[in-house]
Amino acid sequence: xxxxxTDTAVLLAAYKEQKAPNTFLQNRYFPDGTVFTTAQVxxxxxxxxQKLAPFVSPEVxxxxxxxxxxxxxxxxxxLIAPKRALTIDNLTEKGFGEALYGELTPEERAVxxxxxxxxxxxxxxxxxxxxxxxxxxxxxxxxxxxxxxDNKLINxxxxxxxxxxxxxxxxxxxKWNTADADIISEVAAIAKILTKRGxxxxxxxxxxxxxxxxxxxxxxxxxxxxxxFNIGVVDPTENYPEAxxxxxxxxxxxxxxxxxxxxxxxxxxxxxxPYIDPKTIIVTAPNxxxxxxxxxxxxxxxxxxxxxxAEKRVPLHEVNxxxxxxxxxxxxxxxxxxxxxxxxAVVL
Numbered sequence: 001x002x003x004x005x006t007d008t009a010v011l012l013a014a015y016k017e018q019k020a021p022n023t024f025l026q027n028r029y030f031p032d033g034t035v036f037t038t039a040q041v042x043x044x045x046x047x048x049x050q051k052l053a054p055f056v057s058p059e060v061x062x063x064x065x066x067x068x069x070x071x072x073x074x075x076x077x078x079l080i081a082p083k084r085a086l087t088i089d090n091l092t093e094k095g096f097g098e099a100l101y102g103e104l105t106p107e108e109r110a111v112x113x114x115x116x117x118x119x120x121x122x123x124x125x126x127x128x129x130x131x132x133x134x135x136x137x138x139x140x141x142x143x144x145x146x147x148x149x150d151n152k153l154i155n156x157x158x159x160x161x162x163x164x165x166x167x168x169x170x171x172x173x174x175k176w177n178t179a180d181a182d183i184i185s186e187v188a189a190i191a192k193i194l195t196k197r198g199x200x201x202x203x204x205x206x207x208x209x210x211x212x213x214x215x216x217x218x219x220x221x222x223x224x225x226x227x228x229f230n231i232g233v234v235d236p237t238e239n240y241p242e243a244x245x246x247x248x249x250x251x252x253x254x255x256x257x258x259x260x261x262x263x264x265x266x267x268x269x270x271x272x273x274p275y276i277d278p279k280t281i282i283v284t285a286p287n288x289x290x291x292x293x294x295x296x297x298x299x300x301x302x303x304x305x306x307x308x309x310a311e312k313r314v315p316l317h318e319v320n321x322x323x324x325x326x327x328x329x330x331x332x333x334x335x336x337x338x339x340x341x342x343x344x345a346v347v348l
């Protein structure tokens with residue numbers, strides 16, 4: 001039986017069978033969390049701390065420990081919804097990679113084109129989510145631009161994960177490409193800021209120019225030459241060609257993973273743009289944040305009333321005149337688990 005490419009439930013099931021693309025920043029630092037049953041996503045995070053549990057007398061049942069305050073807000077994520085058109089020409093002309101005298105019927109070709117479109121649109125959404133992760137790591141905030149069908153900007157929504165002053169920024173004392181740069185001490189100082197808050201600090205993500213300065217530093221080269229530091233170390237970038245594991249270095253008592261990330265994306269203006277600013281480093285740890293999803297409400301093809309889908313991705317088939325359109329819709333929201341769970345520094 002042929003795939004019913006107009007049915008949302010069938011398209012959703014077909015999409016779920018696909019293997020999700022790997023993305024380093026989201027998988028390591030902002031893994032998938034909750035899929036909410038409402039359009040709004042609850043954002044809650046709290047301060048880290050280093051408090052000790054109190055000693056009490058055996059005659060005392062316990063001592064009340066004050067709970068640390070936490071932020072809790074509800075946001076409606078911007079809808080991500082790439083769309084592809086399926087015209088009569090698409091159904092009658094030979095497709096890319098199809099044999100010159102291929103005998104696909106228009107229905108079979110529609111199924112294949114729809115499946116390929118869903119895959120490509122999912123990859124587009126994955127790249128958008130990776131860009132969202134990179135933005136949160138570098139700005140401690142998230143800016144979402146809303147566009148209309150004519151590709152014109154309608155409005156902009158910004159979420160700041162801090163109150164007043166952004167404390168997830170460190171001012172470098174000296175540029176890393178100078179002879180007197182003490183990179184190891186500076187990384188240790190940044191990591192200490194996190195650990196004093198009770199937050200882990202294990203990774204240093206480097207933009208391309210920052211990575212070059214790091215590798216060209218004489219003190220760093222001597223430490224990297226001591227291969228004993230990397231014996232038995234698991235490469236966290238093994239399955240991600242866009243990330244390069246530069247090694248583990250003991251930064252004044254803290255073993256830090258140094259990771260270069262040089263992946264790029266094409267922005268709205270068609271410009272090839274790095275996810276991580278080339279002159280920037282970010283000190284953090286895995287699972288510093290989470291990606292939650294809002295539910296998608298839509299009127300499915302052939303139905304008259306809206307239906308809400310609590311899914312990470314929801315396909316939608318529509319008919320516009322003689323053109324059939326399929327969209328893949330998602331409402332992700334990238335957020336930190338704790339306040340200032342990462343620190344950015346411009347080092348060049």
